[in-house]
Amino acid sequence: MLNEIYNTRILKLAADIPLTERLAAPDATVTAVSKLCGSKVTVDVKMDGDTVVGYGADIKACALGQASSSIMARHVIGATAAELHEVGREMRRMLKESGEPPRDILGGKWADLEVLEPVRDFKARHASTLLVFDAVEEAVDEAMEKQRSGTQAAPATLTSTGPV
Secondary structure, three states, X not given: OHHHXXXXXXXXXXXXXXXXXXXXXXXXXXXXXXXXXXXXXXXXXXXXOOEEEEEEEEEEOOHHHHHHHHHHHHHOOOOEHHHHHHHHHHHHHHHHXXXXXXXXXXXXXXXXXXXXXXXXXXXXXXXHHHHHHHHHHHHHHHHHHHHHHOOOOOOEEEEOOEEO
């Protein structure tokens, strides 16, 4: 049964994560850590209004965290904060509530996430799979708050159960 979640497509995505160079001057940086397995994802975002225009990440995660991070990196540039929150919400629904994969968001832009659908049967793997979504959502929110307030957001660390 574990073969379903560690299939060839997931392993290929995990082995090819784009945008792994950290940004020199991000608008926000967030680190998310899974308490269960120790996977760690740090993301930097640069925003123009509510749209991501720059992204970099440091991924120290299992194959599932790497695969979801790979898919995120392929689609995050040009995504709006609202889109990223929608994708994260749909991923949580897919894994935790047996919802459909977010394949129809923006005409199928996020359809690759369906490869992670078998993870729903392995609750212990949910946190590592969702780390990049937690980190990206928090980072875009912090960056937008920084824009609104004109202040510098401090780097944040999240755990699979919430902020540290």
